[in-house]
Amino acid sequence: MTAVDDKTIVREYFNATGFDRWRRIYGDGEVNKVQLDIRTGHQQTVDTVLAWLKADDNLKGLTICDAGCGVGSLSIPLAEAGAQVFSSDISEKMVGEAKDRAAALSLENLTFAVQDLEGLTGRYHTVVCLDVLIHYPQTKAADMIQHLSSLAESRLILSFAPKTVFYTVLKKIGDFFPGPSKATRAYLHSEAQVVKILESQGWKIERNAMTKTRFYFSRLLEAVRT
Template sequence: MTATDDKTIVKEYFNTTGFDRWRRIYGITNDVNKVQLDIRNGHQQTVDTVIGWLQADGNLSEISICDAGCGVGSLSIPLAQAGARVYASDLSEMMVAEAKDKARAELGDLVKNLTLTVQDLETLSDRYHTVICLDVLIHYPQEQVEQMISHLCSLAQTRIILSFAPKTFALSLLKKVGSFFPGASKATRAYLHPASTVIKILEKNGFSVQRQAMTKTRFYFSRLIEATRK
């Protein structure tokens, strides 16, 4: 399967059956099963870690942030609320529409801090102080990851923050037996990436790793890396 095919499948999935599933996971509804609730909690831990890192720097109101693959705005909305200028995008029209509804309801006058667009990672342009891409690289095969991360690096003036499902023996085994990503049938492939590979790509693009974290729940595994320009 080619990268183009993967992207088409992902886009169609998140505009149809996948949208309803992941809206429940990322939302606050009680209409979730134990697995979905576990994934929700894991994703929120990753989001909270990123927000904590940015708040600790004490300059949120002074910087621009690109949230690449924003979903329903789980990260974009609180960052805009904290005063950052956020440019968020997702390839799913339905995800972006949901994010816009949430932003109008939650941000009030601060909605001016958030720009939401339907766009895939490959076509993102402009430059931002910080580029963030959470839980998106799982949709990109290994042979496409260097190109994708390099493109995101080209958008970042100062810092890039990535999260991805790490490729380890244990997680590879879980994925192989079908336990890593729950559900009877899934319309998207899930790709794991070695942390060492991601770090090498960042360094090749002139970045140096500053902070790392790992979120691990029963069904959610995500390695988080922050890197800044050397």
């Protein structure tokens, strides 16, 4: 199956059965143990990014693109902290949910759009892309990283499921994303390859982190201009 097919699968999944599942996971309502574990892991990744950005003490007025914003878990707190945030997602339903969550806050510095990653344009101080690359194979991810790089002036933050022997084995036996309502195919990515792509675009790794729960695995890299 081609990379274009992967994008179609992602869009259709998150506009259909996947929307209700992941809206619950990213919310605060009752979920099963696996979903709670994934919620915890995802929130840890979001919290790490927020901590990094807040530690720099320059969020107010900073332009940030949240590519693949989901229900706004990162975009909304960034806007609340004073950043100028442009948020996009391939799923119309996800963007609709994010807008609903943000509506009560009346945030004038937060804009949402239904758009796939490759269609994004503009220039931003910081570009963030969390839990998106897992849906795409390495060759497609390389193109995505290069495009995100072209949008970022000073910083690019990415998360991906790392390709290690341990996680590869888990994936093969079906434990990586368990359950009948699993999302799209989960792709693992070599950290060395991701770093190589970033370096080829003029970036160096500034900070990194690893989030690991029972069912959620995410490597987080912050790249800055050399």
